[in-house]
Amino acid sequence: MMDPASNQAPIVITGGCGFIGCNLADRLATRGDHVSILDNLARAGVRENAQWLKSRHGDRITITVGDVRDPITVIDTVKHAKAVLHLAAQVAVTSSLDSPVDDFEINARGTLNVLEAVRLHNPGAPLLFASTNKVYGRLIGDDAITRMGQRYQPIDPGLAQGVSESAPLDLYSPYGCSKGAADQYVHDYGRVYGLKTAVLRMSCIYGPRQFGNEDQGWIAHFVLSALRGAPLTIYGDGCQVRDALYVADAADAWLAVLDRIDATRGRVFNLGGGPANAISLLELIDDIARLSGPVSHSFSDWRPGDQPWYVTDIGALANATGWQPRTSFADGLRGLHGWLAGRFAEQRSREALA
Numbered sequence: 001m002m003d004p005a006s007n008q009a010p011i012v013i014t015g016g017c018g019f020i021g022c023n024l025a026d027r028l029a030t031r032g033d034h035v036s037i038l039d040n041l042a043r044a045g046v047r048e049n050a051q052w053l054k055s056r057h058g059d060r061i062t063i064t065v066g067d068v069r070d071p072i073t074v075i076d077t078v079k080h081a082k083a084v085l086h087l088a089a090q091v092a093v094t095s096s097l098d099s100p101v102d103d104f105e106i107n108a109r110g111t112l113n114v115l116e117a118v119r120l121h122n123p124g125a126p127l128l129f130a131s132t133n134k135v136y137g138r139l140i141g142d143d144a145i146t147r148m149g150q151r152y153q154p155i156d157p158g159l160a161q162g163v164s165e166s167a168p169l170d171l172y173s174p175y176g177c178s179k180g181a182a183d184q185y186v187h188d189y190g191r192v193y194g195l196k197t198a199v200l201r202m203s204c205i206y207g208p209r210q211f212g213n214e215d216q217g218w219i220a221h222f223v224l225s226a227l228r229g230a231p232l233t234i235y236g237d238g239c240q241v242r243d244a245l246y247v248a249d250a251a252d253a254w255l256a257v258l259d260r261i262d263a264t265r266g267r268v269f270n271l272g273g274g275p276a277n278a279i280s281l282l283e284l285i286d287d288i289a290r291l292s293g294p295v296s297h298s299f300s301d302w303r304p305g306d307q308p309w310y311v312t313d314i315g316a317l318a319n320a321t322g323w324q325p326r327t328s329f330a331d332g333l334r335g336l337h338g339w340l341a342g343r344f345a346e347q348r349s350r351e352a353l354a
C-alpha cells in the first residue's frame with residue numbers, strides 16, 4: 001500500500017481530462033509529480049486531452065475512467081493521494097436548467113463523495129476545489145452599471161479592483177446552487193473536520209485544450225465559430241464584461257495555493273485575470289476579427305443569471321501566495337487562436353482525405 005506522504009504518491013485530479021484539469025495535470029507531471037486522474041469523459045472532446053497527456057507523460061499519469069457519483073471509485077482513487085484537486089463537474093448553466101437533478105448529483109453530491117473519501121480515508125491530504133464566480137449571482141443591478149462604449153462598468157468606484165471574497169453569496173441557477181453548495185461544504189469541512197481545504201472561485205478561464213461550446217467556454221466558442229465561419233448568437237447586448245485568465249496562469253495559481261497549503265488552508269480565493277484582463281463580448285468579437293476576419297453575429301435574450309459585469313479582485317490570492325497573472329489577454333487570445341486554428345486545419349485536411 002502506498003503511503004500518501006511518499007514522493008511516488010500521486011496528486012489526484014478529478015475532471016483531469018477536462019480543459020483546466022489536463023493543463024494542471026500536464027504542469028504537475030512536467031515538474032515531476034505523479035498524477036492520478038478520475039474522469040468519466042462526459043465532456044465531448046476530452047478523450048483527446050487524455051491521449052495528449054498519455055503521449056506526453058506516459059506512466060507518470062494514470063487515468064481512471066470513473067464517476068465522482070460513485071463513492072467506492074472515489075475512495076479507491078483518493079485514499080493514497082498526496083493531494084486532491086477536485087474539478088470534475090457538470091459545467092454548464094444551460095444543462096443545469098434542463099437537468100437540475102443530474103447537476104446536483106454530480107456537483108453537490110459528487111463533491112460530498114470526494115470530501116467524505118478524504119475525511120475517512122486520507123484526512124491529511126490537501127483538497128482544493130474548483131468553484132465559480134457564479135456563487136455571487138447577478139451581483140449588481142441595472143441601476144448600478146453604466147455603459148461605456150462597448151462595455152458595462154460599475155458606477156461604484158469601490159469595485160475598481162473587482163469583486164472580492166467578501167461579496168455576499170447569491171446562488172443563482174441550479175449550477176450556481178450545486179457549485180455553491182459544494183463550495184460551502186468544502187470550506188466547512190476545513191472548519192469542522194480540520195481538513196486542509198481551499199476553494200478557488202474562478203472567473204472565465206481560457207486557453208489551449210478548451211473545447212468551448214455555446215453553453216460553456218465562450219472565448220473558445222467565439223474563436224471556433226470565427227474559424228468555421230459559423231454565425232454567433234450573443235445572448236444579451238454583448239456589453240457584458242468578464243475578466244479572463246489564461247489557463248497557464250490559472251495552473252500557476254492552483255499550484256501556488258497547493259504548495260503553500262499550510263498558509264492557504266481554510267481560505268476562499270477569487271481567481272481570474274483581474275481588471276487588466278477584463279473584456280466585453282463585443283470587444284472580443286473585434287479582437288477575433290483582427291485575427292480571423294469578420295465574425296457574423298446576431299442577438300438574442302439574456303440568459304438566466306447572466307452577470308452584466310464581473311471582474312475578479314485578485315488581491316487576496318496575490319497577497320497570500322505572491323501569484324500574479326503573467327499573460328496579457330492579447331497574448332492569451334493569440335495562444336488559444338493558434339491552437340484552435342491548428343486543430344481546425346488538421347480536421348479539414350482529414351475530411352478532405354476521407
Ligand SMILES: NC(=O)c1ccc[n+]([C@@H]2O[C@H](COP(=O)([O-])OP(=O)(O)OC[C@H]3O[C@@H](n4cnc5c(N)ncnc54)[C@H](O)[C@@H]3O)[C@@H](O)[C@H]2O)c1
Nearest residue numbers: 015017018019020040041042043067068088089130202205
Ligand atoms: N472554465 C472556466 O472558465 C471555469 C470557471 C469557473 C469554474 N470552473 C470549474 O472548473 C472545473 C473545470 O472546468 P473546465 O472548464 O475544465 O470544464 P471541462 O468540462 O473541460 O472539465 C470537466 C471534466 O469533468 C469531467 N466530468 C464531468 N462529470 C463527471 C463525473 N460525474 N465524474 C467524473 N468526471 C466528470 C468531464 O468529462 C471533464 O473532463 C469545473 O468544476 C468548473 O465548474 C471552470
